[in-house]
């Protein structure tokens with residue numbers, strides 16, 4: 395028998411969430427962000443389910459090539475653009491849309507002859523100080539690109555640092571609008587958080603990622619309230635039961651001691667599968683659909699749960715680590731991280747089951 399741990403990916407949930415994004419997009423076109431192997435859901439599988447998107451955004455030339463081989467004809471946006479001059483021919487060959495975010499990239503593109511006209515994104519640093527040209531350099535860069543015979547169109551983009559947080563987007567959006575003023579170009583600014591919360595940050599294209607997978611970008615608003623459905627459910631079973639007496643301890647480091655006589659379920663799932671090792675005692679899990687909590691340290695292949703709330707549980711009882719009925723957002727919050735990391739950290743050893 396195979397180990398009972400597996401991830402179920404629901405194509406219907408991906409499609410549903412794309413519909414939610416579509417409603418918020420108010421006519422803007424949608425780049426479905428499928429970087430990091432479709433946030434851990436599998437690149438080809440995700441793109442197939444999100445076939446109604448207007449394009450796909452990712453990082454990697456090889457992944458883009460895989461999509462082209464799989465017959466994907468829609469635009470593909472490379473969020474980090476090119477890394478070396480030799481990448482330019484591949485852009486043309488695969489018909490990719492690069493983000494140009496630095497003077498170095500601009501020079502590489504400028505020095506190249508393009509065999510095929512390219513659409514290009516010009517990324518502006520509006521305050522996040524990660525990727526993007528300084529506001530003062532935008533006009534010159536735009537002129538350079540507009541004058542390049544191989545460049546078909548230039549879209550202006552930026553990325554928000556705190557669309558999911560207290561600051562929101564106002565300051566960066568104002569900065570973007572100043573930088574873009576007078577330039578006849580399409581615009582692309584919104585990630586999931588901006589798409590869901592800031593209708594003023596729309597433009598011509600939007601770039602939702604996490605919401606498509608059914609998780610919330612916001613620490614203070616959960617996915618159900620946003621109308622999203624989890625696309626990934628990580629499921630396993632109890633494979634061992636221990637009867638603890640008060641004071642008995644559990645797991646590596648003996649970090650947990652039973653406060654009373656307790657039945658303990660041992661679940662086939664650990665950090666080697668992508669479950670967060672830092673999830674402390676008290677992290678929620680579903681056992682036979684009922685909420686229970688982890689106890690002790692998560693180990694590589696196993697974790698332990700207190701079965702007090704589920705007295706009927708035994709070996710073979712199903713366990714949900716996250717997904718249907720228990721959001722990855724909630725599990726992530728207990729572990730001091732975000733659902734993004736849980737989803738894209740799903741280990742390759744975990745078998746994936748596709749569901750409608």
Ligand SMILES: *Cc1c(COP(=O)(O)O)cnc(C)c1O
Pocket residue numbers: 427429473553584585586587601602603604605611
């Ligand atoms: C990852 C990414 C997105 C998507 O962000 P979500 O928070 O997952 O919606 C959008 N734009 C850029 C530039 C990104 O790197």
